[in-house]
Amino acid sequence: MNKQLGQIITAVISEITEKAVFAQKNGQTYQVTSEVEKQVGEEVSGLAYLDQNDRLSLATDIPIAEDRYDWAEVVNVQRDLGVFVDIGLPNKDIVVSRDHLPDIRQLWPKVGDRLYVTLEVDEAGRLWGRMATQDIFQQKAHKGSKTQHNNDIKGHVFELRQSGSYIITSDFYLAYIPTEEREQEPRLGQLVTGRVIGLREDGILYASLKPRAHEVLDDDAQMIYEVIKRSDNHKIPYHDKSDPEAIRAFFGISKGAFKRAVGRLMKQDLVEQDETGTRATQLD
Template sequence: MEELGLVSELPINRFTDFGAYLGLASGDEVLLPQGYLTGDEKEGDLIEVFVYTDSEDRPVAVTERPLAYLDDFAVLEVKHKTSFGAFLDWGLPKDLFLPNSEMGKEMKEGDKVLVKVCIDNKTNRLIGVGKYAGFLDPAPEEFTTGLPLTGLIFDKTDLGFKVLVEDQFEGLLYKNEVFEKIEIGETRTVYIKKRREDGKLDLLLLPPNRTKYDDGAEKILKILESKGSLKLHDKSAPEEIKAELGMSKKHFKQSIGQLYKARKILILPDGIVLNSTN
């Protein structure tokens, strides 16, 4: 079934007491349960649905969206652990099953784990695969120091945080080089510090040689790097600053003072902006 694990736009073939049967590319049908219908649909209408399998491993269509589709990587929380595997919360009524044979490590309820959504060839149902290494490639040799990439934080070890880079490579943020709170499952821009001989990457949260400021100044700087400006200044009301940044006015003034002295920002009458000349 080519629609399994994906979002597809499917036509309504017919209605029953249980819902609507939608036509698949193969000529077969899949049920969209009654609870997903508004009552305004008619035969021939196209409906955008996600197709997976229900608790009895029958194909079913839903209008909800999972946290990950077929062939996607995602960090998902373990809802239930059993003797034969784990069930992961992926945002749908039926949890995603991770068999023991596909677990990359021991886990317990509440853990967040990296999996790839795959089709189990034996049962033809969607499963999570925690043995991720076989899906990854060595980083290209032309990856140079300072290159910005997208990274998914997926595990914490004694050395630091493991990162899935661009859904294709593995990297590491060393804990002695992480100076802010990061969460498992968080997506960050990361920078290459070094490509190791095994093709894995040593990573940084800041570009190499970039000065590290205190937490408040870093927060403001990241907002400015993203938006270009911030409509706050040293005359702004404390309540305004608290609502926007979650910090006191005193902390805000100290932070922008540090950035101003470093010539990273300009303080204007109506706010602050990045100093483009620096």
């Protein structure tokens, strides 16, 4: 086994041709796959690896290496092997083994999803992608704060559990999505959008993938709710006993449509109603 594979090595330029640059280290000759302005005899550092044709290669633009993590996009999926990710190596995609993917095939990453990975080398010198664990993310992540409550949040799923899913945002906040706060289980590597609903003692955010109550309202309910929000004291002088013509003149809808819309708002606990009118409950 070539113990240099998967390592950052320093080799000496041994040959320069019109098509390629070669460098040697401990009797091994590597083709330099990145553009370098070097002369024969000068040193060059890079990641040693075997390309897709099993040729010894050296990449000076080092995207990911052992113990160095970064995002990698899924470019291919093979049921019998795992998923291939692009870590920026010329002529080489890296496999994340099916052994480290969910048992349920539908939860595997799809092409275009992203995984946060590092490299590992097996006994045969082959490179594999290894996904970061929650411990790795916690070392890098910021602690959340209560001021983020109800903020929109977007991140990639990096861990699946029976009780919920963990995501990491682009600005490196960790969030946990309980099973009851999603309509369906997201797949590993999927980019999801939700909102912050709480904060754990360890600084991890609680998040929900379900829409806010007002985001699932129909047009009439949304229109009435917007009117209420803009009204003095967040209240309108209309209720289920109001004159139908007064409702139609003000809202442009029938009394029946008004009652159905207000009923939806009340079901979402967004408004309450009495004989004086209808008022918002969550805006005081």
